[in-house]
Amino acid sequence: MKVLILGAAGMVGRKLLESMSRDGKLGGKPVSEALLSDVVLPQVPDGLPFACSASQDDLPVPGTVERLIGARPDVIVHLAAIVSGEAEADFDKGYRINLEGTQRLFEAIRQAHGDARPGEGYYPRVIFSSSIAVFGAPFPERIGDEFFNTPLTSYGTQKAIGELLLADYSRRGFFDGIGIRLPTIAVRPGKPNKAASGFFSGILREPLNGQEAILPVSDDVRHWFASPRSAVGFLHHSAAIDTARLGARRNLSMPGLSATVAEEIEALRRAAGDKAVALIKHQPDPVIEKIVAGWPRDFDTARALELGFVADRDMDAIVQAHIEDELGGKLPAL
Amino acid sequence: MKVLILGAAGMVGRKLLESMSRDGKLGGKPVSEALLSDVVLPQVPDGLPFACSASQDDLPVPGTVERLIGARPDVIVHLAAIVSGEAEADFDKGYRINLEGTQRLFEAIRQAHGDARPGEGYYPRVIFSSSIAVFGAPFPERIGDEFFNTPLTSYGTQKAIGELLLADYSRRGFFDGIGIRLPTIAVRPGKPNKAASGFFSGILREPLNGQEAILPVSDDVRHWFASPRSAVGFLHHSAAIDTARLGARRNLSMPGLSATVAEEIEALRRAAGDKAVALIKHQPDPVIEKIVAGWPRDFDTARALELGFVADRDMDAIVQAHIEDELGGKLPAL
Secondary structure: OEEEEEOOOOHHHHHHHHHHHHHOEEOOEEOOEEEEEEOOOOOOOOOOOOEEEEEEOOOOOOOHHHHHHHOOOOEEEEOOOOOHHHHHHOHHHHHHHHHHHHHHHHHHHHHHHOOOOOOOOOOOEEEEEEEHHHOOOOOOOOEOOOEOOOOOOHHHHHHHHHHHHHHHHHHOOOOEEEEEEEOEEOOOOOOOOOOOOHHHHHHHHHHHOOOOEEEOOOOOOEEEEEOHHHHHHHHHHHHHOOHHHHOOOOEEEOOOEEEEHHHHHHHHHHHHOHHHHOOEEEOOOHHHHHHHHOOOOOEOOHHHHHOOOOOOOOHHHHHHHHHHHHOOOOOOOO | OEEEEEOOOOHHHHHHHHHHHHHOEEOOEEOOEEEEEEOOOOOOOOOOOOEEEEEEOOOOOOOHHHHHHHOOOOEEEEOOOOOHHHHHHOHHHHHHHHHHHHHHHHHHHHHHHOOOOOOOOOOOEEEEEEEHHHOOOOOOOOEOOOEOOOOOOHHHHHHHHHHHHHHHHHHOOOOEEEEEEEOEEOOOOOOOOOOOOHHHHHHHHHHHOOOOEEEOOOOOOEEEEEOHHHHHHHHHHHHHOOHHHHOOOOEEEOOOEEEEHHHHHHHHHHHHOHHHHOOEEEOOOHHHHHHHHOOOOOEOOHHHHHOOOOOOOOHHHHHHHHHHHHOOOOOOOO
16 A cells, blocks of 8 residues: 655654554555655655655645656545644745645546546545634534534634535545544644644643743633644544545544643643743733634544544643653653 | 626626616615626616626636726625536536635735735625535534535535635635525526526426426425525625624525425415416436435524524515516416
8 A cells, every 4th residue: 555645744744654664554554655745855764664755845836746646645644734823924825735735636636536437446545634723713612523614714714625625526536535633732742833732732842851831821721632642543543444434524523632721731740740840931922822712622523433533531641642752751850 | 886796697696786776775885886797798787877897707717806806896796606516517617616716806805905904905895605505414404503514516615615715814804705605596587507406496487487397306305595685685785784793704694494395386376376386397306306405404594684684584475576576577377
């Protein structure tokens, strides 16, 4: 099975490749080749149990997606995106990558499918990473599976449009799509990116590394989380799932953990003590406060749970996974 | 006030212009000029109480929407669309007009808005005619204002995407948009078009004209209706409304009348007798049956009603409006 990962240089893309490299499989099926694509050249790790190549691509440039699809990948994992904060700051860039890039990708697959009957010929599985940013306040206490999409960011708008296109192209039988709305990933390893949600990870990651972190919102802010491990698990399950079970509704909210910033802080305290917590500095940022106020806090993801997607148990498990996967199980001396 | 009507040669466009010509107003505000655009050259009626010009345009052709927006219309009524049946039959054509045409229009307005602050500079009211086709079965008994969009046609997908773009461009302050999901218009005057919903009008219009009509579905099919009078009323109200009352949720389902085909037939019987009803021939069409089965049947449009949009009273009123407006109050001798 040939797997194309778009956005392969990003955190989730790298974690996915790492997980595939362990047993050479995606969703339980053997991988023969991985094609990595990103706007920066993805690194090809040594010793992979399958063939692997990488290319540096700007998706909306004519010919780019056609070349990538020319390799006829069986599974396409579409993680490439301009993140929320940047898509809000740069209207053109966000629409160009998140909307036009996705449109061109789907269209290239349709062209490769050609005149084949629906569901036949070239008919890859397409896994589209969507986001809870497709929802916009005001919300019910828990957002159910039939709640409407009223994004309050351009990023959320672009993801919601990607979902609609994915569903229509799948309904037409051009490809076999599934769109998964990822919770906010925490603890996101590495350096902060431009996502407005970055602090949710930062207030755990930085102190666990012995460094200060900025908290730009109040600690009673509630949000919806998944660990990188869970996110990678969602992608494997999306590759394996029988999409007939989805019917025409190809997009769904992934299960997650609803927790407040205060609960994050208490999990940090249990794992690393008061000195770690003392590294969090509260510096209110009205721009981030406003964006975050438009975001969901809790979900009822009955559909995804019934379809076998699995969430994190609690915030302690999320912190523990980070310590194991990123810090070699060690905490800093504070 | 300058008004641009896109899709002005269509039924709703012509009815809107006719209603504007009566007192020279749109939504209670005096019209100085009307600009008519359509893929076929719209007719400019004689004796209008305002200036009027027409152009034949293919919206996605580069430069087209820029030229139309160059006139700086204060209100833009966007009715142009490939109808559901045709957008389903011709994938490329539907996406080209319904999605790309709308994208280009919104983008041209944004460019004309330029560097002005949000809500300032060139900042027209944009009225987007959306459709109940943004919803897809299975439904609750009545579709509420927060039910999600899972269209089962490409047309519905394109309309749902137009709604998302309208909301985002409005949120950004590039224009002042409102998207209204029109119920199925009945009785649609004139000749049948390629809409899969055409028979809902045909089974009233043709018999009221002394002609046979084909009913391609069972008479227990329930659907959601508005008369042309109501549709035009929605547009006037959309031009007049204080959009601050919409908040970020710029798209809403219009109020309508939920009725079965059998109820249509009984209203026809009350208006025109058994001989008119006998002109309806039941010829099941599996393609139309399948499309219609994915369409909504009833709505709870609390939001639109609270915002002052007004629906038809009953099916008798809808039939009567057609007899008055289209048949000069006369019935055929049967």
